[in-house]
Amino acid sequence: MARNLITGGAGFIGSHLADHLLELGEQVVIIDNLSTGRFANVEHLEGRPGFECLIDDIRNEALLEDLIRRTDRVFHLAASVGVRLIIQKQTESLINNLVGTELVLRAASRYRRPLLIASTSEVYGKSQKPRFAESDDRLMGPTDTARWAYANSKATDEFLALAYYRETRLPVVIARLFNTVGPRQTGEYGMVIPNFVTQALQGVPVTVYGDGSQTRCFAHVRDVVPALTQLLAHPGSFGQVFNVGCDEEVSIQGLAERVIQKTGSASSILLVPYDKAYPRGFEDMERRVPDLGKIGRHLGYRPRLTLDAILEDVIREVRERGRGAKAGTRPASP
C-alpha cells in the first residue's frame, strides 16, 4: 500500500483526492493550514485506517521534510488559490506559493519522491488562442496589476519544478488545472458555480460580472482527481506539463440561466460591471478552453461528467449544507 502525501488536503480538490486514493486502498497523509480549506472536507475520513490529518503549514520545513521522507509520493496542492485571494493578500499569497513550492521540491528531490504540482490555466494569461496547448506562448499583464500575480506565482512554480527535473532528475509532473468544480468548493473567493447556486437557492439576483458573454469550461472534480493519480503513476509523465480539465464551453450568462432553471429559482440575473466587482486594472479572459490532446494521448483521458451533472451535484450539496451541516473544527496538530 503506497503512502501518499497531499499538501492542501483539506481543500476542495485535495479532499476529493484523499477520498479517491483511500478508495483505491492507498494510505493518505494530508497537511493543511486551513487557510482556505476546511476540516469539514475531511471530517468523514477521521479514524479511517490509512488516513492521517495534520493541521500545519507546509512552510514548517522540518515537519514537511519528515513527512516527505516517510511518504512514497507527493501531491502538492497547497497554495493561495485564485485571483481574488491574491489581490486581497498579495504578499502572503505570493510568498506562500513560491516558498511553499520550493520547500516541497527541495524535500522531494532530497528523498527522490515522485511529485505532482498543481498549476493553473491562469498561466496562459490573456492569450487569445481558441484553445490553449501546453507549449503555447503565454501573455501576461504588467507587474503593477496584482491580478497577474497568481498566474506568475504558479508559472514560477512550474519553472522551478522543471529546473529540479533537469538538474536533479526529480520525478515531477505539472498538472495545469482548468476550472475544476464540484461539491465542497466554496464561493468565498469568487468561485462562480457555488456563488451562482447559493444566490439562486436564496432567491436573490444571480450576479454576473461583465456582460456575461465570456465563456468558461468546467470540469467535475471527480474527473480531475483520477487524472492526477494516473499522471503521477505514469513514469512517462515526468518533466512534462499536462492540461487537465474539460473542453465543454458555456457562457457565464448561459451558466447563470442554467443554474436558475435547475434550481427552479425565481432569481433574476444582475449584470455587474467589472470595475464594481474588482479593483482597478482587472482584466477578464473572454475564453479559456483547454487543448486536451496531450493528456488524451498520454492517459486516454476524456472528461465524462457534463455541466448538468456538475450542477446537480453542487445544488444537492448546497441544499444539504443549508439544512444545517456546519463546518467542523479541530485543534491544531501538536
Ligand SMILES: NC(=O)c1ccc[n+]([C@@H]2O[C@H](COP(=O)([O-])OP(=O)(O)OC[C@H]3O[C@@H](n4cnc5c(N)ncnc54)[C@H](O)[C@@H]3O)[C@@H](O)[C@H]2O)c1
Ligand atoms: N479549483 C480550481 O478550479 C483550480 C484551478 C486551477 C488550479 N488549481 C490549483 O489546485 C490546487 C488546489 O486548489 P483548490 O481549488 O482545491 O483550492 P483550496 O483553497 O480549496 O485548496 C488549497 C488548500 O491549500 C491549503 N493551504 C494553503 N496554503 C497552505 C500552506 N502554506 N500550508 C498548508 N496548507 C496550505 C488551504 O488551506 C487549502 O485547503 C491549488 O494549487 C490551485 O492553485 C485549482
